[in-house]
Amino acid sequence: MQVFTPLEAGDPERVGPYRIVGRLGSGGMGRVYLARSPGGRATAVKVVHEELAEDAAFRRRFGREVAAARRVTGPFTAPLVDADPHADVPWLATAHVPGYPLGSAVAAHGAWPERSVRALGAGLAEALEAIHRVDVVHRDLKPSNVLLASDGPRVIDFGISMAADDTKLTRTGAMVGSPGYLPPEQLVGREVGPAGDVFALGALLVFAATGTGPFGGGHAHGVNYRVVHEQPGLEGLPDGLADIVARCLAKDPLLRPGVPELVGELGRWEGDEGTGGTFTPAAWLPAPVAADVGALGAAPLPDEAPTAPADPDLPTVTLGPAPTAVATAPLGAAPTRPSLAARLRGTARRRRTAVLASAGTLVVLAVVAALLLPDALSGSSGRGDGDGGTGSPTAAAKKLAASEQWSSDADLWRPVVADGKVVGVGNDGPLQAVDPGSGEPVWTYDDPSASSLEGVSDGLVIASGSENGTIQGIDLKRGKRVWSVPAKAHTAAGTTWNLYKRVVVADGTVYVNAMYDLPEDSERYGTYAVSAVDAATGRLKWTRTIEHILSDALAVVDGVVYGGVRESDGSYLYALDADTGDQLWRYRASASRNYSGEATAITVSDGTVYFGDSRSVLHAVDARRGTKLWTSEPDLDGVEEWLEPLMVVDGVVYGGTGDPTSDYGSGAVHGVAADSGRLLWTVSTEREPELHGPLDGSMLFSTRAGTLHAVDARTGGSPAETRLSTDDPDAAVAGGRVYFDGGDGRLHAGRISLTGG
Structure with missing residues (x-):
C-alpha cells in the first residue's frame, strides 16, 4: 500500500531544494508532491x-x-x-x-x-x-x-x-x-x-x-x-x-x-x-x-521519481491496442425495434441536457454566499408560515435584473462554469474556455471529435464526439488533451456504436449511457450499455450490457448509479454499484406496455431518489432499498415530461416540465413537498424552463423564450423576470452571475440582483 502515485508529464523535477519523487494529491489551492530534502528526509511540497x-x-x-x-x-x-x-x-x-x-x-x-x-x-x-x-x-x-x-x-x-x-x-x-x-x-x-x-x-x-x-x-x-x-x-x-x-x-x-x-x-x-x-x-x-x-x-518511499508506465489496456485514438475484456451482465430480454422518431427524440433531449448532471464536480448551479438569505444567522430556520407550509424561504423579490458585466466574441453552447473558467462548445465547432471575470479567451481546443461538452471533473474537461464516439479528457487549465478513449472500448462484439444518450462525470469517473446498432439481419434494432471510465486515465473500469431501451436520465450519487430503462412490460428505475456495475435494486415505475413512462430527470437527496418521467409523474424511492415512498402528478393540460435538473432545497422538490414533442411548447415549474409528494404550487411558463437554484428566498429559472425568472420558493408567487435574449439563452448561473447566449452571436455575463418588496 502506498500513499503516492507516479509523476506525470509536466510535473516538476525539483521545487526549491526538494527533489520531487511522486504525487500525493491536489486541491483547490495547488498540487501536492512527495519530495526528498537535500538530506534525504521525506517532505510534502505544495x-x-x-x-x-x-x-x-x-x-x-x-x-x-x-x-x-x-x-x-x-x-x-x-x-x-x-x-x-x-x-x-x-x-x-x-x-x-x-x-x-x-x-x-x-x-x-x-x-x-x-x-x-x-x-x-x-x-x-x-x-x-x-x-x-x-x-x-x-x-x-x-x-x-x-x-x-x-x-x-x-x-x-x-x-x-x-x-x-x-x-x-x-x-x-x-x-x-x-x-x-x-x-x-x-x-x-x-x-x-x-x-x-x-x-x-x-x-x-x-x-x-x-x-x-x-x-x-x-x-x-x-x-x-x-x-x-x-x-x-x-x-x-x-x-x-x-x-x-x-x-x-x-x-x-x-x-x-x-x-x-x-x-x-x-x-x-x-x-x-x-x-x-x-x-x-x-x-x-x-x-x-x-x-x-x-x-x-511500512511502505517504502521511492528514491527516484517514478513515472507512470505505458498501459497496454488503455485505449486511445492514436495509440495502443483495444482494452481487455470486461464482464457484462444483461438486465433483461430484448425489446422490439424502437421507432426512428424515438431515436431522434432521444438524441435531441440528450443534446439539451448532457452537461447538467456532473454530480457535484461542476458547480454550475451553485448559488452561495450572496445568494443565501441575509438573516441566516438570526436563529430562524427560514421557514415560512404561509399556506404553502413547505419550509422554504420567504421571498422578498420584486425586481430581477442581470446587469451586463461583459460580452465576448465566443458564443458558447451550454456554457459550464468550473474552476475559474467558462467552458462550452462554440457555434462554429471548437471547444473553448473564457475567463469568467472578463470574457477574454483562455484556450481553444479545435478537435472535431470533441463536439459535445459532457462535464468537468478534477481539472479535466470531458468531451465526446457525435460522429465516432470518442471520449476525451482535456486539461481545464491549458486546453490540452490528457487522454482519449474510442467508443470501441465499451462496444460489445457484433455491435456498432450509435450514440451517447447521456454522459455524467462524478467522483473521478465518467459514466456513459450508450446505444449500439446490431447487424442488419437482427430481429432487434439495437442494444444498450452503461459504462464507467476512469476520469484521470481514461481506463475502462466496467461495462454493463442492457438489452432494453435506456432512458436519457442518469445520476451518480454516493457510489450508486441511477438510471432508467424501458422494457416490454413497463419502465423501471435501476441502481448499480458505481465501482462494479452490479445491480443493487430495480423499481417498477410504470406498467405500461408501449414503452412509455421512461425516467427523464433524476436527483438524490437525504437517502431518497426523486425522479420524473415522460408521463409527468414524479416519484420518490428509498435510495437504499428501492421501495416506493410516493408519487405525484401535476394537473397538466397535456402529456409533459419532467426536465433536468430536479432540485431538493429545504424540504421541497423543485422541477420543470415541458412538451417533449415541441421545441416551442409551453412548460411549467413546480414545487412539491419532499416528504409527501403534495403539490405545493405550479407556475406556467411560456416556453420550456430550466432551473438554476435558490436566490434570496426565490427559485431562479430561465426559459427557452430568453427570459430569466424568479418566483417565491414557498408559494410560487411574487414573480419577477428580466430579458436575456430573443431565444433560448443557454444560461448557466454561478457566483452571482448568469452567463448566456444573447442571441447576437456573443456570450454575455450579467451580475444578478433581486431587489424590492
Missing part, C-alpha cells in the same frame, strides 16, 4: 496553482500566512519546514505524514465506534489549539485534510485558505472550502474566526461516527443551503457525543464552545480497558483502519 500565483493580493496574504504557519507547533499538526512565497510559482513544504486520509478510511471501512471518534476529536481539537495560538484560522478543515497516523491524527493544509480569500479565484465565483464543513457565517460572507474551525470539527466528528456529514450530500448549493438554514442530522450519535457536536454546529459562532473547552471534554476519552486513552494504533483506531495505517507506515 505548489500553488498558477492562476493564484498571478494574483498580487494572494501573494501578499500567502506570505503573511506562511510566516504565521511557521510558528505552529504541536503533536497533531504537520509542521511547516520551508516555503518560498516569492517564487514564480509559490510553494511550501511540510513534514511528510504517511497517513491515511480520514475520508478514505471512512469510505473503505465505515463508521467509527465512539471511542475512536472521541480520540479523533481530542487530537483535532489539540491541533486547532496549536493553530489558533499563533492567530491562524484553518478555514478548510475537512476529511481529506485530516491524515490518520499510528500515533494520532494530523491536520494539514493550514494557512493557505485564508491567503486565497478575496483573490481573483473567489471573485470569479469559487468558494474557498468544502460543502458541509464551511460554517454558515462563511457562506453568507461574514468574517470567519476560530469558531468556524470548531464548526468544521463538529461536522468531521459526525462524518466519522455515521459515515456521512451532518447536512447530507448532493449538489453543493443544496448542502450549503442546509448548513445555513437547517439543523444538523445527529441521529445515531451517542448522547454524550451528540451534545458536544450540537454545540460545535451552532449557527451562531458565539454559541460554539472554545477549542480549550473541547480539548478538555474530548481529551477524556478512554481505551477499551476503561483506562485513559493513549494514541497507539490499537487504542485509538478501528482495527481495519489501524491495519491500513500500519501498511502505509
Whole structure:
C-alpha cells in the first residue's frame, strides 16, 4: 500500500531544494508532491496553482500566512519546514505524514465506534489549539485534510485558505472550502474566526461516527443551503457525543464552545480497558483502519521519481491496442425495434441536457454566499408560515435584473462554469474556455471529435464526439488533451456504436449511457450499455450490457448509479454499484406496455431518489432499498415530461416540465413537498424552463423564450423576470452571475440582483 502515485508529464523535477519523487494529491489551492530534502528526509511540497500565483493580493496574504504557519507547533499538526512565497510559482513544504486520509478510511471501512471518534476529536481539537495560538484560522478543515497516523491524527493544509480569500479565484465565483464543513457565517460572507474551525470539527466528528456529514450530500448549493438554514442530522450519535457536536454546529459562532473547552471534554476519552486513552494504533483506531495505517507506515518511499508506465489496456485514438475484456451482465430480454422518431427524440433531449448532471464536480448551479438569505444567522430556520407550509424561504423579490458585466466574441453552447473558467462548445465547432471575470479567451481546443461538452471533473474537461464516439479528457487549465478513449472500448462484439444518450462525470469517473446498432439481419434494432471510465486515465473500469431501451436520465450519487430503462412490460428505475456495475435494486415505475413512462430527470437527496418521467409523474424511492415512498402528478393540460435538473432545497422538490414533442411548447415549474409528494404550487411558463437554484428566498429559472425568472420558493408567487435574449439563452448561473447566449452571436455575463418588496 502506498500513499503516492507516479509523476506525470509536466510535473516538476525539483521545487526549491526538494527533489520531487511522486504525487500525493491536489486541491483547490495547488498540487501536492512527495519530495526528498537535500538530506534525504521525506517532505510534502505544495505548489500553488498558477492562476493564484498571478494574483498580487494572494501573494501578499500567502506570505503573511506562511510566516504565521511557521510558528505552529504541536503533536497533531504537520509542521511547516520551508516555503518560498516569492517564487514564480509559490510553494511550501511540510513534514511528510504517511497517513491515511480520514475520508478514505471512512469510505473503505465505515463508521467509527465512539471511542475512536472521541480520540479523533481530542487530537483535532489539540491541533486547532496549536493553530489558533499563533492567530491562524484553518478555514478548510475537512476529511481529506485530516491524515490518520499510528500515533494520532494530523491536520494539514493550514494557512493557505485564508491567503486565497478575496483573490481573483473567489471573485470569479469559487468558494474557498468544502460543502458541509464551511460554517454558515462563511457562506453568507461574514468574517470567519476560530469558531468556524470548531464548526468544521463538529461536522468531521459526525462524518466519522455515521459515515456521512451532518447536512447530507448532493449538489453543493443544496448542502450549503442546509448548513445555513437547517439543523444538523445527529441521529445515531451517542448522547454524550451528540451534545458536544450540537454545540460545535451552532449557527451562531458565539454559541460554539472554545477549542480549550473541547480539548478538555474530548481529551477524556478512554481505551477499551476503561483506562485513559493513549494514541497507539490499537487504542485509538478501528482495527481495519489501524491495519491500513500500519501498511502505509511500512511502505517504502521511492528514491527516484517514478513515472507512470505505458498501459497496454488503455485505449486511445492514436495509440495502443483495444482494452481487455470486461464482464457484462444483461438486465433483461430484448425489446422490439424502437421507432426512428424515438431515436431522434432521444438524441435531441440528450443534446439539451448532457452537461447538467456532473454530480457535484461542476458547480454550475451553485448559488452561495450572496445568494443565501441575509438573516441566516438570526436563529430562524427560514421557514415560512404561509399556506404553502413547505419550509422554504420567504421571498422578498420584486425586481430581477442581470446587469451586463461583459460580452465576448465566443458564443458558447451550454456554457459550464468550473474552476475559474467558462467552458462550452462554440457555434462554429471548437471547444473553448473564457475567463469568467472578463470574457477574454483562455484556450481553444479545435478537435472535431470533441463536439459535445459532457462535464468537468478534477481539472479535466470531458468531451465526446457525435460522429465516432470518442471520449476525451482535456486539461481545464491549458486546453490540452490528457487522454482519449474510442467508443470501441465499451462496444460489445457484433455491435456498432450509435450514440451517447447521456454522459455524467462524478467522483473521478465518467459514466456513459450508450446505444449500439446490431447487424442488419437482427430481429432487434439495437442494444444498450452503461459504462464507467476512469476520469484521470481514461481506463475502462466496467461495462454493463442492457438489452432494453435506456432512458436519457442518469445520476451518480454516493457510489450508486441511477438510471432508467424501458422494457416490454413497463419502465423501471435501476441502481448499480458505481465501482462494479452490479445491480443493487430495480423499481417498477410504470406498467405500461408501449414503452412509455421512461425516467427523464433524476436527483438524490437525504437517502431518497426523486425522479420524473415522460408521463409527468414524479416519484420518490428509498435510495437504499428501492421501495416506493410516493408519487405525484401535476394537473397538466397535456402529456409533459419532467426536465433536468430536479432540485431538493429545504424540504421541497423543485422541477420543470415541458412538451417533449415541441421545441416551442409551453412548460411549467413546480414545487412539491419532499416528504409527501403534495403539490405545493405550479407556475406556467411560456416556453420550456430550466432551473438554476435558490436566490434570496426565490427559485431562479430561465426559459427557452430568453427570459430569466424568479418566483417565491414557498408559494410560487411574487414573480419577477428580466430579458436575456430573443431565444433560448443557454444560461448557466454561478457566483452571482448568469452567463448566456444573447442571441447576437456573443456570450454575455450579467451580475444578478433581486431587489424590492
